[in-house]
Amino acid sequence: MRRALFVIAGLLLFALAPRVFGEMIVDVNQELRKLRELGEPRSPAKIAPGIDTDIDNAISGNAVKLHIPNARYRVAVFEFDDADGSGLGSAAAKLIAREVLLNSRLGSLGVLRYKGSLRPSAEHPQSYFDKVDLVVAAQDVDLAIWGSVRREAGALVIDVQAQLPDPAVQRYFRGALTLPKAMGGETLTASVWPTRVQLQRLTLPGRFASLLLEQADSIDAVRDKPDAAAPPVRRLPVDTAYSVAETRGEWTRFVINGESGWVRRAVQCRDECAPLLASADFVGALLKFGEGGPPPKVSGQLSRDTAVVARQLVLLTNLRSKTPRAAGELLAQWDDREATDFGAPYANLLALTTLTAELRAQRGRAYDEIRLDEAMVRAVATRLAEASQNDPRNRAVLENLAVLFRVLQDERRATLASGLAAALKSESPEAAQ
């Protein structure tokens, strides 16, 4: 009875809790300047809210104000690189940001729209992914989106990139397998990679440029009612967070500084924007995966990186399952089977899948007493060592190899693998793999 009361109270609290959907525009270079003045945080984990951390940061001057801090998931969308100065970089970012906000079906999401160039400059010599890393680490966001728009031979080429910060990978996109004590009891880990994902390279007819600009402009127009015939009464502000109150078909009611108004969604641009919005769908599905959702589906408009990531998420889901399927069974559903060109992280997840399924097949025995067949373990280690030749600085693979070679009592290889992993860790302590 007492437990039931707690459950009801919990449900009530959940129902009454504000569902945060917010969007905010931030100047990326201002943010970097702030970082520079306050010093770059040594570890992204230190940014997580916590009274001790906050006090430490306040004393050392390391605190960066978190934007929309009360959202459960936070996504940063950076203005796309716009080499030709067409204005399309900002338009593409805005359209994707809005679609992520409105279409991800998450309970609580904040979208930070950053403006400013990610190109290296005298003030900030870091570039692109490295620059994004700095900002997302300070803001502790779960995912960042950026890209580029350029004209080529009369067409528009739009590149969309996503970046999964290490803390988010550790939280949502990582699997682990603790071996039985009879096999040493150590833990093997595998994370999704690439964490810097090219979502799309889209080629659109050059004539779509003006349409994209118009659409991007129109999704900031606020009306008093959800009617295209109603005149716009104002525009969404650039430096204030606003939140989603309700959605009716193509229309969304935003609350801006206590007042509300209606904004039409980007779904009105069909042929022109639809391919671009495939990126937003994939990102929404990635975030949803973090919330326990299924692996994202990969449409034909997305790039190869997304297929690599989605495939790994299928393996990860299987690893987390109470009844994991054997690697062979999973691979049989894909034409390219082991897909050796999917890289060492994929091979790593396959290795964990194989071992998990083999351990599962031994059920009925006490887990810690299981010792898998040595030849099988050696075959797994050999495949992983081969994968390491094409991705020599993959720390997770090297750490797993060290564990597996210890299981096989191959001290020479175990020492080499752990030595290489340790060297990488000292080179880049924050990087998970």
Added chain:
Amino acid sequence: MWTSLRNDWLCGVLAGAALFCCTGADAATVVLGTAVDGATDAALAGAEIVLTSDAEVRARALSDENGKFQLQFDASAAAGVKSFELSASLSKYRALSRTIEIDRGRPTENRYLLRLLPEAVASCIQKTRPAVVVGYFRAAPGRPDPELSERVADALRYDLLTQIQKARFTSAAQPGIFPCRGAAPVVQEQYGGFARLLHADAFVAGYVTSPNPVKVKVQMTIADGYGALAAPLNATSNDVDLDDPQLARLDPKAHEAVLTALAIGYKLTKKPQECVDLIAAAERMLQTLPEVLRDLRKECQGALPNRGLL
């Protein structure tokens, strides 16, 4: 031509006479040399050449139209080996100074070569590697485009760095990409020399021509800084609209050459892990690896410490 030969002959006679006469008592010492452009080896006329000893100017001359100069002064034959400062200066060139020795009134070299670096090139010499330098792009006739090398560098930076940053390169191990519009080779044979001079792994430059009034042809040439490529590689983009930003984009063949030069650099500097990671980035960019990169990957994999895990 005839004048030059005659000058050479005269200089030789003078130098010989100077060397001969200086074996004995005090006599005029003659220092001969040539001033050339350090980037293109072209003769430099009008360079001011000054010889000093203990801050005292001992001789001064201007280089002739063939870059040749002759300094004459009295040096004590009995003094043994003595050091002098030979310096050269010319507008738009970085001043150069080197120490020469006069042994009992005789220069220790028959002819001194002074390679002056153009200011615009000297400032582009790279201090850290790996580096790619984008040199001068000659614009289409009648359509000046002074920003073209900067725009090529920008485009290359995006194409290359976004792929490289997907691998595990630290910031210091990533290649820098720098425009240098002052680096203007005249003939193909000079491209490799520019790459070496600028301490670059790869050097890219080119020109734009107008086969017809509407469309232009962009010719890019890429050389490596190690002399590993037998000859500079050419990549041509035909039928480019002069107002199209594609003008500044590199052809896949050009990407291939730049990536090859960078991979060679990692291999030669004994960074096989970076070499393998870079070639993986090249594979993502180019879809299919050319034979030269496949071979390089094998060589770099052979040098990996990870080899011991097999």
